[in-house]
Amino acid sequence: MPSHRCHERIGRMMGLSVEALRDANQLIDGPERWLNTHGFYEINLIMKLFGSSLKHDDDRKLGMKWVRFILQSIHGQQGILAADLHYAIDYIERWLDPEMAKWIIEKISMNDLLPPNRHGFVHKYRREWSPAYRDNFLPITAYCSTCKGRMKPINAPFCNECRIDLLENAKGSVKITLELIINMLAKKIVEREICQEVVDFIRRNLQAIIEMIIEDRRQRGLNSIIAF
Ligand SMILES: [Zn+2]
Ligand SMILES: [Zn+2]
Structure with missing residues (x-):
C-alpha cells in the first residue's frame, strides 16, 4: 500500500x-x-x-x-x-x-479462458464426449474449449494437455x-x-x-x- x-x-x-x-x-x-x-x-x-x-x-x-x-x-x-x-x-x-x-x-x-456457457456430455464409462445428449452420456460442466475434446473427454474446462499449454502462454504474454x-x-x-x-x-x-x-x-x- x-x-x-x-x-x-x-x-x-x-x-x-x-x-x-x-x-x-x-x-x-x-x-x-x-x-x-x-x-x-x-x-x-x-x-x-x-x-x-x-x-x-x-x-x-x-x-x-x-x-x-x-x-x-x-x-x-x-x-x-x-x-x-x-x-x-x-x-x-x-x-x-x-x-x-x-x-x-x-x-x-485463467478466468477468461473458462468457457462459461459450455456444456457437454461425457460417456458413463468410455472416454468419449458429446456436445449433445446421447444415450449413456452424463452432463458435464464443460469440455475443453481449445481442442474441443479431441484430446480426451473431461469433466473440467480444459484437458490437462491444453491446460498446461495455456498456463505457459498466459505466463509468457503478461x-x-x-x-x-x-x-x-x-x-x-x-x-x-x-x-x-x-x-x-x-x-x-x-x-x-x-x-x-x-x-x-x-x-x-x-x-x-x-x-x-
Ligand atoms: Zn490502504
Ligand atoms: Zn484440450
Missing part, C-alpha cells in the same frame, strides 16, 4: 481536508486501533459480534459500508470521498507492483499497459461502487497519480512497472 503521505498528497490534490484524509487512511489501514481510540469502541464490538470486524485494507463491500458510514458521521461527504479515494489509490498501486500485477493477470487470464490498468480499475470501481466524484478526479489525473505512487514506491525502495 502507498504511504499515508502519498495518500494525503493525492487527497489534497482533490481538495479534501487533511482531517478527513488522515482519519480515512488510519481507519482503513489500522481499523482496530483507530476505532478504539476515536470513540467507536462499541461499533468495533458490534462488528466483532456479527463476525464482520474490519481488517487492514478491508475492501469487502460490507467493510467499505462501515468505513464510509463511520467517516461520514465525522466528516460528512468528505469522509466518504476520502475513503473511496483510499481504496482507489490502493487498487492503482497493486498494478504498479510487478509481482502483484503478474499474479493478478495470471488469475484473470504485459501491463496503461490501458489494461484503466480497464481493470474501471471494473473494480464499478464493482465497489466508488463515488463518481472520486472516479472523475482519477480520470482527469490518472497520469499524475500514477507518477506520485511510483515516486512513493521508489522512496520505499520498491520497483514499479513504468514502461507504458
Whole structure:
C-alpha cells in the first residue's frame, strides 16, 4: 500500500481536508486501533459480534459500508470521498507492483479462458464426449474449449494437455499497459461502487497519480512497472 503521505498528497490534490484524509487512511489501514481510540469502541464490538470486524485494507463491500458510514458521521461527504479515494489509490498501486500485477493477470487470464456457457456430455464409462445428449452420456460442466475434446473427454474446462499449454502462454504474454490498468480499475470501481466524484478526479489525473505512487514506491525502495 502507498504511504499515508502519498495518500494525503493525492487527497489534497482533490481538495479534501487533511482531517478527513488522515482519519480515512488510519481507519482503513489500522481499523482496530483507530476505532478504539476515536470513540467507536462499541461499533468495533458490534462488528466483532456479527463476525464482520474490519481488517487492514478491508475492501469487502460490507467493510467499505462501515468505513464510509463511520467517516461520514465525522466528516460528512468528505469522509466518504476520502475513503473511496483510499481504496482507489490502493487498487492503482497493486498494478504498479510487478509481482502483484503478474499474479493478478495470471488469475484473470485463467478466468477468461473458462468457457462459461459450455456444456457437454461425457460417456458413463468410455472416454468419449458429446456436445449433445446421447444415450449413456452424463452432463458435464464443460469440455475443453481449445481442442474441443479431441484430446480426451473431461469433466473440467480444459484437458490437462491444453491446460498446461495455456498456463505457459498466459505466463509468457503478461504485459501491463496503461490501458489494461484503466480497464481493470474501471471494473473494480464499478464493482465497489466508488463515488463518481472520486472516479472523475482519477480520470482527469490518472497520469499524475500514477507518477506520485511510483515516486512513493521508489522512496520505499520498491520497483514499479513504468514502461507504458
Ligand atoms: Zn490502504
Ligand atoms: Zn484440450
